[in-house]
Amino acid sequence: MKNKNNYDYLLSDLTKLNGVGKKTMEILKKKKINNIFDLLWRLPKSYTDRSLTSKVKDLHIGKIQTIRIIPSKYQFPRKRNLPNRVNCADETGKIDCIFFNSFEGYIRKILPLNCEVTISGKISIYKNKYQVTNPTYVSENSSLIETVHNKYSLTEGISEKVYNKIIGQILKNLPILNEWHNEKILSLFNYESWNNSIVKLHDPINIDNYKSSFYQRLVYDEILSSFIVNSEIRKKIKKIKKVSKKIDEKSYINVLNKLDFKLTNDQKKTLLEINNDLKSKSKMFRLLQGDVGSGKTIVSLITALNVIKSRFQVAFLAPTEILARQHFNLAKKLFPKNISIELLSSKTEPSRKRKIIDDLKNNQINMIFGTHAIFQKKIIFANLGYIIIDEQHKFGVRQRKLLSDKGGKNCDILLMSATPIPRTLTMTLYGDMDVSIIKEKPKNRKEVKTYSKLESKINDVIKFVKKELNEGNQVFWVCPLIEESKKVDHVSSIRKYELLNKLFPGKVGLLHGKIDHEEKERILNKFLINELSILVSTTVIEVGIDFPNANVIIIENANKFGLSQLHQLRGRVGRGNKQSTCILMFRSNLSVNATKRINILKNSNDGFAISEEDMKIRGFGDLLGFKQSGIKNFRLADPVQNEDLFLLAEKQIKEMESQNINMNKYKALLKLYDQADIINDIV
Numbered sequence: 001m002k003n004k005n006n007y008d009y010l011l012s013d014l015t016k017l018n019g020v021g022k023k024t025m026e027i028l029k030k031k032k033i034n035n036i037f038d039l040l041w042r043l044p045k046s047y048t049d050r051s052l053t054s055k056v057k058d059l060h061i062g063k064i065q066t067i068r069i070i071p072s073k074y075q076f077p078r079k080r081n082l083p084n085r086v087n088c089a090d091e092t093g094k095i096d097c098i099f100f101n102s103f104e105g106y107i108r109k110i111l112p113l114n115c116e117v118t119i120s121g122k123i124s125i126y127k128n129k130y131q132v133t134n135p136t137y138v139s140e141n142s143s144l145i146e147t148v149h150n151k152y153s154l155t156e157g158i159s160e161k162v163y164n165k166i167i168g169q170i171l172k173n174l175p176i177l178n179e180w181h182n183e184k185i186l187s188l189f190n191y192e193s194w195n196n197s198i199v200k201l202h203d204p205i206n207i208d209n210y211k212s213s214f215y216q217r218l219v220y221d222e223i224l225s226s227f228i229v230n231s232e233i234r235k236k237i238k239k240i241k242k243v244s245k246k247i248d249e250k251s252y253i254n255v256l257n258k259l260d261f262k263l264t265n266d267q268k269k270t271l272l273e274i275n276n277d278l279k280s281k282s283k284m285f286r287l288l289q290g291d292v293g294s295g296k297t298i299v300s301l302i303t304a305l306n307v308i309k310s311r312f313q314v315a316f317l318a319p320t321e322i323l324a325r326q327h328f329n330l331a332k333k334l335f336p337k338n339i340s341i342e343l344l345s346s347k348t349e350p351s352r353k354r355k356i357i358d359d360l361k362n363n364q365i366n367m368i369f370g371t372h373a374i375f376q377k378k379i380i381f382a383n384l385g386y387i388i389i390d391e392q393h394k395f396g397v398r399q400r401k402l403l404s405d406k407g408g409k410n411c412d413i414l415l416m417s418a419t420p421i422p423r424t425l426t427m428t429l430y431g432d433m434d435v436s437i438i439k440e441k442p443k444n445r446k447e448v449k450t451y452s453k454l455e456s457k458i459n460d461v462i463k464f465v466k467k468e469l470n471e472g473n474q475v476f477w478v479c480p481l482i483e484e485s486k487k488v489d490h491v492s493s494i495r496k497y498e499l500l501n502k503l504f505p506g507k508v509g510l511l512h513g514k515i516d517h518e519e520k521e522r523i524l525n526k527f528l529i530n531e532l533s534i535l536v537s538t539t540v541i542e543v544g545i546d547f548p549n550a551n552v553i554i555i556e557n558a559n560k561f562g563l564s565q566l567h568q569l570r571g572r573v574g575r576g577n578k579q580s581t582c583i584l585m586f587r588s589n590l591s592v593n594a595t596k597r598i599n600i601l602k603n604s605n606d607g608f609a610i611s612e613e614d615m616k617i618r619g620f621g622d623l624l625g626f627k628q629s630g631i632k633n634f635r636l637a638d639p640v641q642n643e644d645l646f647l648l649a650e651k652q653i654k655e656m657e658s659q660n661i662n663m664n665k666y667k668a669l670l671k672l673y674d675q676a677d678i679i680n681d682i683v
């Protein structure tokens with residue numbers, strides 16, 4: 001049944017498959033495999049399949065495998081840069097388990113001598129001996145690993161045989177799709193058609209053949225489809241005609257004069273970009289991106305002035321109330337008195353709240369600050385013309401689109417994010433927006449001095465803290481979550497709090513996941529007005545809040561964080577003109593690699609450069625928690641491995657945008673790869 005350009009088969013649900021029972025279908029559905037196309041990306045023997053156990057003698061180097069072994073000897077060198085090692089074996093051969101940054105006690109517990117244990121991890125070879133570095137799964141009970149893993153494994157409940165039958169059937173019925181790529185692009189992939197590529201992808205001889213043309217082509221298809229969708233969303237928003245705002249630079253000169261600093265060149269540049277958008281007849285949908293402390297707030301506030309002068313209302317959305325209040329106070333200080341500004345928070349008295357709601361409706365309020373609560377249904381704006389959203393890098397493309405629709409056609413939108421991202425990801429994450437970037441830091445900034453310390457040297461750290469407190473400075477003390485004890489993750493922070501509170505009675509505040517919202521805001525506020533000198537917290541200290549008096553941050557167990565996160569945390573200090581310090585604490589000596597990473601941080605204060613390094617080390621998914629944010633997950637493409645293809649796709653999108661290409665050619669690509677609603681408008 002080969003039907004020209006009939007991609008419907010691929011989009012049909014699983015009932016179209018012959019000989020697939022109800023049970024199998026249900027198993028697949030549970031794995032979010034809803035149609036035939038989804039099945040194509042489950043590669044039966046992909047390297048993450050841990051259900052395949054092996055004997056040591058049959059191990060494949062470079063693959064993730066599961067083996068049953070007996071530990072026979074510990075080697076704990078207790079020397080800097082030398083990892084801990086456990087000699088193990090099964091009846092067919094020897095293998096070592098290697099651990100970086102792990103406690104001896106932990107290793108003894110998970111790999112008890114002379115007991116059979118099952119481990120899973122990537123196999124490598126060193127001095128002619130197999131080894132596994134930091135095995136991912138370790139269990140005394142082999143079936144446990146299989147269950148842990150089987151959740152993700154494609155073969156759970158489906159035999160290899162059945163699976164192969166399904167794939168065989170799909171490959172046989174694969175429709176012939178009209179080529180969407182042009183000659184120039186195709187030539188880069190050795191003219192591999194989509195069909196051929198899919199067939200090759202499922203040929204066992206091609207497993208892990210990431211560099212071959214067929215694989216690269218499929219990767220490129222995936223990237224391009226996502227970029228096209230983003231680009232179309234952006235074009236669609238730009239087509240929305242709005243009443244333009246009048247920009248009068250004189251109106252904010254007074255505000256600038258009230259500041260005790262001059263704007264940086266990048267601040268001026270982004271201010272101009274935003275003003276140009278406000279002034280234009282098309283709706284603005286722009287991201288203002290800049291490292292922590294680069295001074296985005298003042299830029300955004302200034303842009304609000306002209307909108308207000310043009311008789312529109314402005315809404316400023318912050319992720320937390322305390323941050324909303326901080327921005328509100330700044331605006332009150334800077335803006336002319338005839339501009340009416342309000343703050344709506346959960347603490348606002350009901351009667352006052354009712355008045356604010358009324359005044360918003362009657363256009364008596366020019367600018368409102370608050371959390372997402374200002375978008376409740378009962379809140380109606382008379383004439384909303386501008387929404388500013390602070391610190392929302394975790395909004396996905398779809399959420400942003402909804403937001404843009406909500407404001408109505410006359411409403412310009414500015415998102416701000418303090419999360420620098422690698423260059424290759426700009427189109428992936430923000431391709432639907434125009435992007436303004438502040439790279440330059442204010443000139444008065446002193447670099448934050450960054451040190452690493454072993455936890456055993458905590459007394460030195462406390463001595464240092466004492467000295468800083470004597471000088472009237474304030475300190476953040478971060479105790480990250482400890483995986484092994486998820487349920488009691490706040491315990492370490494409570495202990496630290498108790499210890500510090502003994503040393504500095506009444507001067508210490510504590511924040512962790514179990515502390516409720518109001519208490520949290522109360523503590524943050526006390527820290528802000530310097531009633532508390534040390535703030536102990538488990539997780540990330542509220543993004544965006546400006547604590548100009550805090551100049552020391554201590555991060556325990558620092559290897560729990562990626563480089564970008566450490567950089568973000570470090571950005572909490574160094575805002576005033578005092579010398580600031582960041583102390584990274586580690587439980588054990590750092591490996592060579594870890595030392596290299598930490599050195600990047602010590603030597604650089606450029607969030608963009610650090611994010612590039614971070615992505616190379618940790619991959620895209622883990623970078624700054626984008627994984628949890630519903631942001632595009634690629635099936636094959638990998639921003640590190642396929643950097644060239646990401647850049648190529650970006651170039652192609654720019655060409656397509658300037659040439660007004662007919663999208664019909666890409667219909668099958670878009671329908672198959674990205675089933676977003678917008679596609680119906682595109683093709």
Ligand code: ADP
Pocket residue numbers: 261262263264267290291292293294295296297298418442443444544546548575
């Ligand atoms: P972020 O970009 O992280 O939101 P903020 O807007 O909170 O940064 O600014 C951080 C601090 O830097 C604030 O105290 C602000 O007053 C100050 N600041 C902003 N721009 C400048 C500048 N050009 N020169 C000196 N200080 C500045």
Ligand code: MG
Pocket residue numbers: 296297390418544545
């Ligand atoms: Mg900010």
